[in-house]
Amino acid sequence: ADTTLVISSWAPPTHGMNAKMWPKLTKMIEEATEGRVTAEIKYKLAPPPAQFDLIQDGAADLTWIFHGYNPGRFVATQLIELPGYQGSAEAASVAYWRAYEKYLKSANEHRGVKLVALHTHGPGQLHSSTKVTELDQIKGMKLRLGGGVSGAVGDALGATGIRVPAPKVYETLASNAADGVMMPMEGKKGFKLTEVAQHSYVMPGGFYRGSFALIMNQEKFESLSKADQDALMTVFGEPASRMAGQVWDEIDAIGVEATESTADNSLNTASEADRKAYDAIAAPIIEAAIKAATDKGVDAKAAVEFIASDMAAN
Amino acid sequence: MLAASLGFAAVLVLVMLRMPIAIAMGLVGIIGYAMETSMRAAISMGSRLIIDTSQDYGLSVVPLFILMGLFVNKGGLSRELYQVSYVFLGHLRGGLAMATIVACGGFSAICGSSLATAATMSKVAMPQMRKFGYSDGLSTASIAAGGTLGILIPPSVILVIYGLLTETSIGKLFIAGVIPGFIGILFYLAAVRYTVFRDPKSGPAGERSSWRDRMAALRDVWAVLGLFVLVIGGLYGLLDFWPLHLTFSPTEAAGMGAAGAFLIALSRKTLNFKAIREVLFETARTTASLFAVLIGAWIFSNFVNFAGLPQALVELVTGWGVSPMVVLLMILAIYIILGCVFESLSMLLLTVPVFFPLVTSLGFDPIWFGIVVVVVTEISLITPPVGLNVFVLKGVVRDVSTATIFAGVTPFWIVDILRLALLVFVPWLVLVLPNSM
Amino acid sequence: MNTNSRSQEGAWARHALAHAPSYLAATALFALMAMTFADVVLRSVFNSPISAATELTRLFMAITVFSSLPVISWRGEHIVVDLLDPFVRGRAAQVRDVLIDALAGIVIFWPAIRVYELAERAKQYGDTTEYLQIPQFYIAYFIAFSTFVTALILLLRAVIRAVAPDYLATIKNA
Ligand code: NA
Numbered sequence: 001a002d003t004t005l006v007i008s009s010w011a012p013p014t015h016g017m018n019a020k021m022w023p024k025l026t027k028m029i030e031e032a033t034e035g036r037v038t039a040e041i042k043y044k045l046a047p048p049p050a051q052f053d054l055i056q057d058g059a060a061d062l063t064w065i066f067h068g069y070n071p072g073r074f075v076a077t078q079l080i081e082l083p084g085y086q087g088s089a090e091a092a093s094v095a096y097w098r099a100y101e102k103y104l105k106s107a108n109e110h111r112g113v114k115l116v117a118l119h120t121h122g123p124g125q126l127h128s129s130t131k132v133t134e135l136d137q138i139k140g141m142k143l144r145l146g147g148g149v150s151g152a153v154g155d156a157l158g159a160t161g162i163r164v165p166a167p168k169v170y171e172t173l174a175s176n177a178a179d180g181v182m183m184p185m186e187g188k189k190g191f192k193l194t195e196v197a198q199h200s201y202v203m204p205g206g207f208y209r210g211s212f213a214l215i216m217n218q219e220k221f222e223s224l225s226k227a228d229q230d231a232l233m234t235v236f237g238e239p240a241s242r243m244a245g246q247v248w249d250e251i252d253a254i255g256v257e258a259t260e261s262t263a264d265n266s267l268n269t270a271s272e273a274d275r276k277a278y279d280a281i282a283a284p285i286i287e288a289a290i291k292a293a294t295d296k297g298v299d300a301k302a303a304v305e306f307i308a309s310d311m312a313a314n
Numbered sequence: 315m316l317a318a319s320l321g322f323a324a325v326l327v328l329v330m331l332r333m334p335i336a337i338a339m340g341l342v343g344i345i346g347y348a349m350e351t352s353m354r355a356a357i358s359m360g361s362r363l364i365i366d367t368s369q370d371y372g373l374s375v376v377p378l379f380i381l382m383g384l385f386v387n388k389g390g391l392s393r394e395l396y397q398v399s400y401v402f403l404g405h406l407r408g409g410l411a412m413a414t415i416v417a418c419g420g421f422s423a424i425c426g427s428s429l430a431t432a433a434t435m436s437k438v439a440m441p442q443m444r445k446f447g448y449s450d451g452l453s454t455a456s457i458a459a460g461g462t463l464g465i466l467i468p469p470s471v472i473l474v475i476y477g478l479l480t481e482t483s484i485g486k487l488f489i490a491g492v493i494p495g496f497i498g499i500l501f502y503l504a505a506v507r508y509t510v511f512r513d514p515k516s517g518p519a520g521e522r523s524s525w526r527d528r529m530a531a532l533r534d535v536w537a538v539l540g541l542f543v544l545v546i547g548g549l550y551g552l553l554d555f556w557p558l559h560l561t562f563s564p565t566e567a568a569g570m571g572a573a574g575a576f577l578i579a580l581s582r583k584t585l586n587f588k589a590i591r592e593v594l595f596e597t598a599r600t601t602a603s604l605f606a607v608l609i610g611a612w613i614f615s616n617f618v619n620f621a622g623l624p625q626a627l628v629e630l631v632t633g634w635g636v637s638p639m640v641v642l643l644m645i646l647a648i649y650i651i652l653g654c655v656f657e658s659l660s661m662l663l664l665t666v667p668v669f670f671p672l673v674t675s676l677g678f679d680p681i682w683f684g685i686v687v688v689v690v691t692e693i694s695l696i697t698p699p700v701g702l703n704v705f706v707l708k709g710v711v712r713d714v715s716t717a718t719i720f721a722g723v724t725p726f727w728i729v730d731i732l733r734l735a736l737l738v739f740v741p742w743l744v745l746v747l748p749n750s751m
Numbered sequence: 752m753n754t755n756s757r758s759q760e761g762a763w764a765r766h767a768l769a770h771a772p773s774y775l776a777a778t779a780l781f782a783l784m785a786m787t788f789a790d791v792v793l794r795s796v797f798n799s800p801i802s803a804a805t806e807l808t809r810l811f812m813a814i815t816v817f818s819s820l821p822v823i824s825w826r827g828e829h830i831v832v833d834l835l836d837p838f839v840r841g842r843a844a845q846v847r848d849v850l851i852d853a854l855a856g857i858v859i860f861w862p863a864i865r866v867y868e869l870a871e872r873a874k875q876y877g878d879t880t881e882y883l884q885i886p887q888f889y890i891a892y893f894i895a896f897s898t899f900v901t902a903l904i905l906l907l908r909a910v911i912r913a914v915a916p917d918y919l920a921t922i923k924n925a
């Protein structure tokens with residue numbers, strides 16, 4: 001290849017994003033450019049919150065960011081994290097990109113870099129060492145929560161939030177400093193939760209979804225030939241977003257399988273009544289996120305409706 | 315491969331010229347990275363690491379464990395530890411030196427640093443050994459060697475940093491250090507016995523203590539024991555019962571240990587404002603110098619990583635077709651050679667990013683490798699010409715020559731090599747505890 | 752000539768100024784210890800941990816490290832390899848130390864400036880901490896300032912080493 005793009009990645013090499021997503025994206029890039037452009041991964045160049053700056057200044061060419069790691073900066077992106085959407089990570093990611101094109105773009109939150117894709121992880125569920133089968137049981141639990149919407153969800157459910165970075169989740173649960181964690185099903189395998197958070201309480205559509213972006217250094221993109229830029233643009237956007245969502249669905253399925261095949265683990269789906277109850281609990285969170293995004297000049301209400309109907313149609 | 319090798323050479327030259335290790339690694343790292351990307355990119359990368367490393371949640375363990383060690387020291391706990399070892403072992407030939415080793419082992423269980431362990435015990439044990447006519451060689455050597463246990467027996471600042479560099483569990487690393495630590499104590503005791511066997515005058519027997527004194531000494535170590543149980547018990551979930559449910563993450567264990575040591579020292583009235591200030595100032599400065607090196611090392615290892623050295627090394631070594639064990643022994647030989655010159659933390663930071671991918675790709679266990687690396691690092695603390703623990707002793711006991719200490723220490727690093735071989739060929743000794751977690 | 756009381760006042764002011772960064776670092780460090788203790792007790796006994804504990808930990812660490820960085824640079828307490836000390840003495844050692852301090856001081860200006868620029872960027876993007884929503888740029892400004900002072904101090908040391916090498920030996924005991 002004439003050009004090798006350097007991917008900066010902060011999760012361990014075994015993580016689904018590194019083991020599956022990046023190789024797939026690399027293959028898509030190679031095919032589109034007929035082998036002229038390829039990519040390779042470098043690990044742990046900097047911690048997650050630093051990745052955006054790294055790409056903006058060209059210390060690497062590509063990365064993925066979790067929007068929750070840069071609080072304050074990403075507000076409109078929280079609209080995809082809201083509870084209530086039904087569907088897979090693929091459906092959510094496709095809807096996310098379309099909503100971006102139509103509504104979220106105006107917030108210009110990814111300024112300074114080239115946006116490659118937007119995607120979500122699978123529906124965020126509750127994994128705990130004690131068995132939870134009803135929504136009420138969450139009250140008073142000590143839960144490790146991520147940032148953004150998932151933090152608000154934990155508060156609304158009456159849980160006590162414990163903040164530790166994702167790689168510390170296993171130790172936090174193993175030492176019982178937390179009773180449980182909210183993550184997509186993927187974590188049962190990826191973070192070995194089958195050992196320390198045996199029971200999963202599943203809310204259809206998830207308690208929340210996590211929001212990610214793939215970004216590229218703008219100058220690097222512009223330094224490519226016109227033909228290569230055009231080729232990349234056939235990959236970037238919806239195709240890349242869809243692919244990343246698919247990968248999350250794939251690794252979520254591995255997590256579900258790990259849960260089902262481990263003797264002392266259980267999967268407990270929320271009852272119809274609890275689903276209704278959660279919709280009511282989630283309503284103020286949705287309202288707050290819509291208000292925050294509206295303040296940033298986004299037609300947030302329309303965006304949320306668009307995402308819901310686009311996902312339903314998929 | 316060439317760029318990275320030149321980079322290593324440049325760092326070596328600069329540090330030999332007495333440039334701070336942090337700045338040498340950072341400077342070479344940024345220039346090297348700029349050659350792969352651009353100056354703007356490289357400086358941004360370095361600057362982001364300056365901003366982010368100091369705010370790395372996992373690293374907060376480091377200042378807290380250092381703080382705990384210093385408060386423990388102020389609280390006089392080291393004296394009590396020595397006293398209890400003394401009343402049980404003092405009457406034997408070489409007994410005071412053996413008591414020193416055991417007290418060092420005990421102190422290691424509440425202190426995360428080898429230098430602090432050696433410095434503390436030298437103040438307590440050295441006067442006693444002198445009083446009973448121990449040779450300078452044996453007395454200083456038993457403290458210098460015993461002090462190295464500080465980073466193997468949990469808690470350990472070095473293991474924390476290894477854990478962060480390699481994303482391995484700090485809890486597992488800590489528990490993996492326990493058996494090798496005990497083996498270390500036993501082997502050092504054997505080294506003492508050997509020294510007094512060769513030269514009986516080097517370590518005459520002390521007085522035999524009565525059982526009444528022994529019981530009294532045992533009663534006095536409750537604070538040390540309590541602190542150990544709090545930190546390690548909390549870390550491994552052994553205190554998770556009504557009404558407290560004390561369970562800690564590593565950071566919390568360190569914070570509880572520091573606060574506990576602070577409260578113990580306070581209750582013993584050994585802390586006034588000036589003493590507290592001294593402890594906090596010293597911890598803050600030590601923390602800053604460690605973090606500076608961490609930042610420099612991360613920048614440098616990004617350059618090494620960008621230049622493709624780890625992969626090149628893996629390809630090179632697999633190309634030779636030698637067995638993984640031969641490769642490992644070569645790596646350990648490199649560590650022992652580097653250890654002659656380098657300070658322990660810098661050595662770890664320079665080498666782990668290069669060797670870790672190679673070692674794990676050869677199928678070795680990451681936890682086990684961490685312990686083996688720490689044992690090699692321990693050896694470096696007492697080998698000439700640069701043995702930091704020896705220098706610590708030299709600083710405290712000014713009238714003993716460095717040559718005397720190095721000579722006295724020889725039997726100790728020989729048993730260290732034996733222990734290293736044992737751990738390399740019987741990994742079970744390291745892994746049995748973490749694997750049962 | 753100074754009166755006695757005036758020189759004492761001057762000494763006190765010098766002490767306060769010289770040790771202000773150390774006191775700041777010590778306060779942050781003590782706060783880190785006390786907060787971690789309180790967090791564990793509140794969580795274990797009362798089931799109500801300090802929500803902002805993680806970000807306060809980060810903040811206290813940044814203050815501890817970057818208050819102390821100029822101090823250790825001034826006192827010459829960076830970790831160095833002193834293997835050649837017995838062989839390089841006198842004039843040669845002096846020249847070496849002047850050059851190395853000057854070089855170290857000069858190269859640190861670049862990251863100091865960039866950290867400042869990154870702080871400006873964080874301000875423009877609205878980056879905050881998660882819970883307390885403390886603007887990130889305050890922390891980055893502080894780090895930039897500390898790095899900048901560190902660079903100046905290293906340059907100053909180079910100058911002092913060149914003109915009055917004996918003075919540096921007195922710093923540690925001050
Ligand atoms: Na220790």
Ligand code: NA
Nearest residue numbers: 653654694700
């Ligand atoms: Na050495």
